[in-house]
Amino acid sequence: MAPLHLSSAASIAYLNNHSTLPDLTCSFSDGLEAATKAIFHAKLEIPQVHYFCQVIREYADCRLYLAVMLTTERNAALACLVRAVANEHGWLAGWQCLAKACPDSGMHETLMDDSRWSSKIVVM
Numbered sequence: 519m520a521p522l523h524l525s526s527a528a529s530i531a532y533l534n535n536h537s538t539l540p541d542l543t544c545s546f547s548d549g550l551e552a553a554t555k556a557i558f559h560a561k562l563e564i565p566q567v568h569y570f571c572q573v574i575r576e577y578a579d580c581r582l583y584l585a586v587m588l589t590t591e592r593n594a595a596l597a598c599l600v601r602a603v604a605n606e607h608g609w610l611a612g613w614q615c616l617a618k619a620c621p622d623s624g625m626h627e628t629l630m631d632d633s634r635w636s637s638k639i640v641v642m
Contacts, residue, residue, distance in 0.1 A: 537594070540601050547609045551599070553616065560599035562633075563589045565596045565619045573619040579605050 539558045542551050554558060558563045565573075567584050570592065576580055584592055596619055604612025617623065 538595055539594070540605070542601055542604060542612075544604050544609050544612070545568050547604060547612070548611045549615075550604055550609055550612050554597040554612075557593050557600075561590060564593045566621070567592070567619055570596060573615060574599065576618070577615055591637075602634045 537557045539555065542554075550572070555618075571581075571584060574580065574595075582595060596616075600612050600619075603615040
């Protein structure tokens with residue numbers, strides 16, 4: 519399965535704005551809404567920088583200089599990226615993006631296996 523990249527417009531919007539949390543427009547996103555809102559407002563570091571860099575390159579195909587960003591800015595950037603991915607590719611892709619950026623966040627391996635399997639299903 520090809521990786522899910524954001525469109526050029528979504529990547530540019532993502533790079534230019536982390537100060538406001540975009541609305542989630544995908545279906546079945548109540549849990550993701552709560553999680554990303556909590557991450558956006560968190561003071562403690564949520565994403566692990568190494569994994570977050572990989573996720574940014576994978577989904578947005580761009581680079582952010584995370585080392586010079588404040589913890590709250592990195593958290594906001596993660597929340598915005600997860601929402602951008604969910605809005606463009608669906609709620610499950612949003613959760614998968616979050617789990618890749620925060621592998622120790624409590625999303626166990628069987629949940630990740632289920633999401634990888636179900637993301638390959640084509641709905642007609």
